[in-house]
Amino acid sequence: MIIDLFTYLFRFILIVLFQLLVINNIELSTYINPYIYIVFILTLPVDMKPWLVVLISFFTGMVMDTFSSTPGLHMASCVFMGYVRIFYLRFATSKEDFSGSIKPTVSRKGVVWFLVYATMLTFLHHLVLFYLEIYGFNEFFRTLTRIIFSTVFSVLLITVGQLLFYRVAKVNRNE
């Protein structure tokens, strides 16, 4: 349990650092702003208590807000995504998945399943985030374009990252 806690903390710090130091500095266009830190919330175990997921989402958002001078923005979108995730998993996973502590990752559920899962939730997260950032619907379609492009890039980066870690895990198992 304690080891689990440290693993998660380590993962969290690594992902947040990657977002802040690498992803945030890739300034491709004003239409492409990927946020990959949500992979931490996406890959929490399926059987984790719902209230804990919502709480973890809240703190993840709070950390991101602290480092990007945007009070409430990431918090609101992360909490929303964390809450929707509970229902998505309830419909998209079988009962057996709930018996063990399975993580919804590429290695466990397959690339297609993960792509659909990540795209849905990332889109919802970005939807809330980008419209709250502009704080209104006065640039509706421009913001929507921004959301779609950013979602594509976020999901791409998240999935590639997953594939990389999947390989590493398999090699270790063989040894």
Added chain:
Amino acid sequence: MRNLIFFLYKYYTFLLFFSLELFSFVILYQYNNYQRASFLNYTGAVASGFYQTVNNTTNYFSLRNINDSLMAENARLRAQMLNAYYQSGFTQTSINDTVYKQQYDYIPANVVNNSITKRNNYITIDKGSLAGIKSDMGVIGSNGVVGIVTSVSDHYATIRSALNSNTKISCMLKKNNAFGSLEWNGDDPKFSSLKYVNKHVPLTLNDEVVTSNYSTLFPEGISVGKVYSHSLDAGDNFHLIKVELFTDFATLKSVYVIRNILKDEQKQLEGALKSDN
């Protein structure tokens, strides 16, 4: 009572979700509407310290460019010094100047963190309240306007950059003093748009846009950019002007925070006017 407890037990996840979401929206609402930015005052110090460490490491890679831009600025300032002018016969005498009173003070600072591709971009600098910086002060770079200070901690300050949907800077055309408001539409960090310039104002390409004297944040005449393109839709009262910004936000490293010594006096006077009406 039992029903209430049962209800709370059954829907505790939803209630937790709802209260946390509500909390986030309240902070967001306060920040957007009242510019209180209190959240940032608490968290800013932690984040800025982190970015300072990162910046200390990465700054070495851009030292050459920083030096070049500072040398260019030095050369320009030297050209404005008295000994760069030819004296045309009069001997200069020192007098206690009561006509010109200093109104603006410049505090130099370095950029610690910066973004340009988000819809709302912020800049963090390495000087704070100990250096005399307060919120709502104007910030300029060596080429032109950069943004407005939003929140300040002891050693750091956060700036709402001109590339932000909430930043509106009062500007005018240098040649005929026609007023407008500089607002960023979120497309390209090299360009911004000048709004509310009346349609009868004559415009040509490359007209210089400078800050106006209406603003208490910036001295009059600080350069902002130049007119890149302009158009006028039929039935519209205002020009659509695309302004090419002089400040290159992507490579911004050193900035000056402007302290308006007479600002409080002006604000107080205007406040008194408002309460009269």
